[in-house]
Amino acid sequence: MRTRPLKVALLGCGVVGSEVARIMTTHAEDLAARVGAPVELAGVAVRRPSKVREGIDPALITTDATALVKRGDIDVVVEVIGGIEPARGLITTAFEHGASVVSANKALLSQDGAALHAAAEQHGVDLYYEAAVAGAIPLIRPLRESLAGDKVNRVLGIVNGTTNFILDKMDTTGAGYQEALDEATALGYAEADPTADVEGFDAAAKAAILAGIAFHSRVRLDDVYREGMTEVTAADFASAKQMGCTIKLLAICERAADGESVTARVHPAMIPLSHPLASVRGAYNAVFVEADAAGQLMFYGPGAGGSPTASAVLGDLVAVCRNKLAESTGPGESAYAQLPVSPMGDVVTRYHISLDVADKPGVLAQVATVFAEHGVSIDTVRQQGKDGEASLVVVTHRASDASLSGTVEALRNLDTVRGVASIMRVEGE
Incomplete structure (x- = not known):
């Protein structure tokens, strides 16, 4: 020595x-x-x-x-x-x-x-x-070294323990967002100013790093679509449970179907209870990696703390x-692929939309027509009405984010739609 x-x-x-x-x-x-x-x-x-x-x-x-x-x-x-x-x-x-x-x-x-x-x-x-x-979760080294000979297609994960703790409490106890945040703060999981966590800034930075390594392309923080979780409600969790799902704040990095571009995004999403990420509790992190030869891999453990x-x-x-x-250096940046980052509008996934509507005949037909006009196919519809008011929950088949945005804008302009209560993506299926 x-x-x-x-x-x-x-x-x-x-x-x-x-x-x-x-x-x-x-x-x-x-x-x-x-x-x-x-x-x-x-x-x-x-x-x-x-x-x-x-x-x-x-x-x-x-x-x-x-x-x-x-x-x-x-x-x-x-x-x-x-x-x-x-x-x-x-x-x-x-x-x-x-x-x-x-x-x-x-x-x-x-x-x-x-x-x-x-x-x-x-x-x-x-x-x-x-x-x-x-x-503590070994993630960068496996992506950069262990999977260096493979083609990674998707990285899907929970990369912020604070937000996972809050959403887990909302799911398991029925607590509202503020109540769960207060508990996270009292236990030291949330900072005095939790903005970086709950608005997704922390997860977005991590998504940029992961996407760059996984796809051998340069992905910066500005390239990552970001949506926080402060608007998630108990009603969203109730709807998720009826679908056999729960809600997580996810970082999602994926290669386009044609392999010519990538996307990186952070937002709340419903995932099936059968998905491995659905069982990640408390302040733990987990990342699900999908690669051509290795198949599906999951990395799990404490994601923060001293x-x-x-x-x-x-x-x-x-x-x-x-x-x-050894007078040598390890792996440096690998950006040879130079894949461009596509805008959020190109992302294709399923959606859960909750609408407050008038409780009268013809409303469902009007709503369905708007979806059809924008090329968004409806999978299921659930309607409840009382005293002239009703809620309408629509779950779509896969559609582009741009098509869904156009659909929602048109729905807001319908006289029979009082408001769009919630929009959430459905992932992991």
Whole structure:
């Protein structure tokens, strides 16, 4: 074993960073044995140096992150501060000074992944980011390496534990959205400002990263259609149950039928109870991958939290350190396919539409005519009426999102339609 240690700079020492430091310290001998050389924590950049951090030598703490990554003896930089800046500048500076980078920064990677990969390649170093998508769940490495010889056609998953916890509570207890969110907040699953989670921004960033890797094409956050889950109601869950379904916030990345483009989207959807993702409970994540030769694969586990995310970071750290010893680099960006990202209007799926309508003869015929005029075929219809008011639930066959949007717009203009109460896609069938 080489005696000179590989030196690691840690940027950020919050929930994840502190756990990374703890594991590096307590498992130092095991890490050295797995890597082939000692792995030493050489510095920790933080914003509040006065905070007590158990198990970390105060002499390692610094507020000058730039000076830390510029040190000529740093082999690997672990970035867990998040956000765009200063993370982007610090990562590129690390590359320029010969350090490889392990990151958990989904926001940055989904926006500037191509530029960061190019900078890493230019300087002959690694950029690894398993922890950016699904916490402890091994997902990026299987897609990038284990399935490198296969053709991935679809990636469908629950990639945000907060939203899954909320929807699971609504499903199993009958709670409303706000009640379930309050419980998630009290248990620490939801942030004080849950917007990034419940409006789908977090999942959209992860979808961009997954789609890029799965389809060997560049997919940015701006390419991902995003719809939050704040409008999901108890009535939606009641309708889902009548169909033998539940509701999940899904990240869906898929190759077009002709193979000439891809789509990436995040939105609530009804999925059959028979689908493996329907049984994913609480704050857990799961991703379903469909490939030509491998068939259907599912990856399941805790998708967030200090320990699970640190596990993924340490896995990348070991791989990068091994590459350093071998004076080589691992897989970089693979965007050779250059498949364009199609707009949401091209997506084809089934839909569940709930309408508030007048309870009088001829309404159903009017509604059916609108669907037919826009080329959307109806599968089933359920109607309930009382005291001049009625609800009409329509489930369609597969149709394009553009056709469905035109249908809904026309329905809103009918005098007999009081309102469109809910529109939800039906996936996983």
